Amino acid sequence: xxxxxxxxxxxxxxxxxxxxxxxxxxxxxxxxxxxxxxxxxxxxxxxxxxxxxxxxxxxxxxxxxxxxxxxxxxxxxxxxxxxxxxxxxxxxxxxxxxxxxxxxxxxxxxx
Amino acid sequence: xxxxxxxxxxxxxxxxxxxxxxxxxxxxxxxxxxxxxxxxxxxxxxxxxxxxxxxxxxxxxxxxxxxxxxxxxxxxxxxxxxxxxxxxxxxxxxxxxxxxxxxxxxxxxxxxxxx
Numbered sequence: 001x002x003x004x005x006x007x008x009x010x011x012x013x014x015x016x017x018x019x020x021x022x023x024x025x026x027x028x029x030x031x032x033x034x035x036x037x038x039x040x041x042x043x044x045x046x047x048x049x050x051x052x053x054x055x056x057x058x059x060x061x062x063x064x065x066x067x068x069x070x071x072x073x074x075x076x077x078x079x080x081x082x083x084x085x086x087x088x089x090x091x092x093x094x095x096x097x098x099x100x101x102x103x104x105x106x107x108x109x110x111x
Numbered sequence: 112x113x114x115x116x117x118x119x120x121x122x123x124x125x126x127x128x129x130x131x132x133x134x135x136x137x138x139x140x141x142x143x144x145x146x147x148x149x150x151x152x153x154x155x156x157x158x159x160x161x162x163x164x165x166x167x168x169x170x171x172x173x174x175x176x177x178x179x180x181x182x183x184x185x186x187x188x189x190x191x192x193x194x195x196x197x198x199x200x201x202x203x204x205x206x207x208x209x210x211x212x213x214x215x216x217x218x219x220x221x222x223x224x225x226x
Contacts, residue, residue, distance in 0.1 A: 032213065043201055043217035044154070087154070091213070097142070097161075098169065099215060103153035 006088050006102040014110055017078050021105045023071040023088030030100075032091035033064055035073050037084045038104065044087055047073075078109045113138045117202050117218035124192055125226050132187045132221050134202030140216075142205045143185040144169065145177065147198040154201070160185055192225040199223075 003026045013019045025033075033050035048055065050062040050071055061074040071088055088102035115136045124130055136143065144159035146169075156169030160179040174196055176188040185204075189196060199222050205215040 041199070041220070041222075043219055045217070046214045049214075098144070098156055098159060101146075101154040103151070 004090050004100050004102040006105045010106040010108055012108045013078055018076045021073045025069050025090045030090045030092050033071050034089040036087040039084050080109050083109045115204055115216050115218035117221050121222050123224045127191050130189050134185045135183050136204040140204035141207050144203050145187045146201045149198050194225050197225050
């Protein structure tokens, strides 16, 4: 199984800060890309899909660079409720469309 | 409400005692899968199913079995559990195999301890 690599953190940031997470994937045949959020001991939930042109959802911006096999997530104006683990996920057609999960980046937003 | 349900949510058992973790989804999804999550190792896929009666191994299938007799159900069977199967297990489903808008939904998790 090809790898999805993330910096595990933790990233400790104050409320209101901007924070960026990066992710690299090794399989150039990967087709779909996502960021999931996981709260402690809970199930992962889709935060946003990542499109080639980049996309934004409120305070969250995702970027994809296929040439460099690199995905990013930018969170602006961090809230306490953003504290969670952020999972970079790649959908790999060559592995039966399995979702390949990174190990996650931990974010803690402090008052 | 659209959801994936798992039972039990918590289970403590002993080595060798067969157990089944049930998973059910009410979204008519074709694709279902099982993951285990361990500290430092992230989410690893155990088995997946692309449709009824179609199942295949994921990354860590040893010691597990699955079946997909109906579209909505995808039970995970541990015939002879061992302590190294102590983990947090998630069932998941999504509409089909691939695609950018193909959101995967997870169940709430089953925390299994094998003594």
